[in-house]
Amino acid sequence: MPQRTKIILNPITNHGRSQQDADQLKPMFKEHAVDWYVSEYAGHSVKLAHDAAAEGYDLVVAAGGDGTVHEVVNGLMQLPAEIRPKMGILPLGSGNDFAHIIGVAEDHAQAFQNFLHRTPISLDVGVVGDENNRKEYFCNTIGIGFDAVVTIHTKRMKKIHGFMMYLVATVKTIFLDFPRMDLTVETDEERWEETTIMLTLGNGPREGGGFMVTPDAKVDDGLLNYVTVSKISRLMMLRLVPEVMKGTQGRFRQVRMGICRRMSIHSKQPLFAHCDGEIFSGFDTRLFQFNIEILPNALQVIK
Known part of the structure; x- marks a missing residue:
């Protein structure tokens, strides 16, 4: 030691x-x-x-x-x-x-x-900044839109916890709070514009006690894996829930998956976001721009 x-x-x-x-x-x-x-x-x-x-x-x-x-x-x-x-x-x-x-x-x-x-191993760390020059690091995931609203709901749940808490919050969000974001997204590899309900970047593959949101992500490869879900119906979002549990959501045409080292996000609507399950921007904030990147080998961790 x-x-x-x-x-x-x-x-x-x-x-x-x-x-x-x-x-x-x-x-x-x-x-x-x-x-x-x-x-x-x-x-x-x-x-x-x-x-x-x-x-x-x-x-x-x-x-x-x-x-x-x-x-x-x-x-x-x-x-x-x-x-x-x-x-x-x-x-x-x-x-x-x-x-x-x-x-x-x-x-x-x-x-x-x-x-x-x-002995320690070297792990990557992600970092997000907003238009007000506020910066926050994340070791696992940053979720924007639907993902963040789910997290906000979990903070209000006291009687259940773990995977079941996130599952209940997911279903609640599908029926009560269905966020829509008109995004312009640019990475070091590509650029696109799309109406999106969810955008998550993962340094690691899972969140929420076991949801495989970015199933191919590795914490030591110097990359961020991302997944976006375009504007879809509530019924289709329910259909995707078991797929995300297994990490097989990428087979649907409404889901975009890829890798990047940097990503800039501009939205016409306020962005709700969490970092590692902690609220970065909630319902009371008005943020429209994020810049996200991965910092390779940033932290020495003993496991």
Whole structure:
């Protein structure tokens, strides 16, 4: 294990179960002289991760779900590469998409033990900027339109979680909130204009506890995989749901899939977006332009 390790725990992840799971690991933390900090408010993990370099830590561990991982990534990516600590993940959430993608052990004690013995791997990180020069990093996916509205609905659900939460929110969005965006999209390879209800770019292949939205994406290939769904009926969107679960949606003519390193998006309507399941622009924002790119080998991760 690196000389100094900082664990950042989100105690409310998975309806508070993360605190219970972490408590069971406390003897191991003490045995290996690991310092742990508790995130106290939204965005606190960003600051805790960012401060780790100045505090002399070599490894920062996100102990929580995908939201905690997202915040830790954003804190670390604000640091210059030469002083940026490595990252680890203790998957204490309900979905744990990114941990699953990179092969983190589901057993929490085993995942912790892996930090003792394994060497880091280099992973890509995505970044999005808007017309107000706001910037946010993502390690897994950025979803725009339908995908984002689904995520907004999940934030209001308290009694269900994980894959079922996203499935219920998906059906709700199909019948209640069917966003339409008149987009002009330009990548480093192509350009198109289209009325679209959903555009997702993936560094990793899955989100929402198991939806294979960008099934061919790899977190270490220096590319973003994208999928768009053109304007379709509610019935057709229902038809696509089981296909997205399996990653076979690309066989439908209304679905466009491809790869890029950079993408610029201009919309006539406000853009709703999430990054790694965290809201980047919601119903109360008016953003019409995004610039997205992949940063190859940006983060060292021990899995």
